Amino acid sequence: MGNAWCTNAEENRSSVSVALGEWPPFISEELPGFGSVSRIVNSAFKSQGLQVKTGFFPWKRSYDLTRIADWDATAVWVKSPERERRFLYSDPVMISHNVLFYRKDKKFDWKTLEDLEGYVIGGSTGYYYGSVLETGEKLNTFRMERIPDEAANFKKLLIGRVDLVVSNKEVGYFLINSLLEKEQRDIITHHPKSVHLTSYHLIIGKKNPRAQSIMRTFNQGLGVVLGKRPETGY
Structure with missing residues (x-):
């Protein structure tokens, strides 16, 4: 049991779950790579050695699953005062x-x-x-x-x-x-x-014990993928 627990813990540290919703042409289950924004998010994590589990839900469900830390992150969201009380925000993924x-x-x-x-x-x-x-x-x-x-x-x-x-x-x-x-x-x-003029971000619920670590990793990867600047338009 001890070894199994260690294996699960290692798997958790080497992977991240991202909850998404339909928002074509940027994010969609029907688009190649789930859309241009999804490709940026996945590439940012993968550049830092993390595997990505992706799930599609209604947007409110994605929000709630991330808020209670059932899923690690959701993308992409605009900043608002109410959300900032509950979530950490990444650097801009797109503007x-x-x-x-x-x-x-x-x-x-x-x-x-x-x-x-x-x-x-x-x-x-x-x-x-x-x-x-x-x-x-x-x-x-x-x-x-x-x-x-x-x-x-x-x-x-x-x-x-x-x-x-x-x-x-x-x-x-x-x-x-x-x-x-x-x-x-x-x-x-x-x-x-x-x-x-809106910046869109990956967000992670503050209740998630890995929130700071995941966000730090994502921002590092995002800088690599975007060359230190968010994409505009597409």
Whole structure:
């Protein structure tokens, strides 16, 4: 029994489990290597000699499994005050823009939060879109309608059930191009002003006894893989 325990402990130290969710084109069970971000995460760990166990779950489940340390890590997440109380954050894995999508036949421009007054904005459940939209949502400057299915927001935009959709720019266009007919795609565009320039991170629950060690190892590997800088866009 003693030898078996030692073997298991050694295996635990030489491997890491990473919980993911669907977020194409960056992360998906259907993409080669599970997507570009997943390849970066796996390569970072493997460069430091760790084997990676990958699991796909709904995003909230990935979050909870990592928070209670059933899984070692989950990727990738935006920083928020609530998450920072519970998780360690890695160096940025990628940096990208959240923008507002709208219909071309509806005039839209914005510079400040006040310009969004009265709009209905489609967002995704559990996503953090930065301090501007967080403030507006709390103050009811606009109405934020959050749903679990990000793709459905663009269908709601087409039929006028929301005025705007907030999304990562690359993800938004991936969904538009994947799901909509050409005539529908041609109706939608995005505003050039970013809602939030967002860095995305691997996170590890603070309850995990290996949290500090795993994070230190990951950041070292990430520096090797990215050449000391996070990827932008893809």
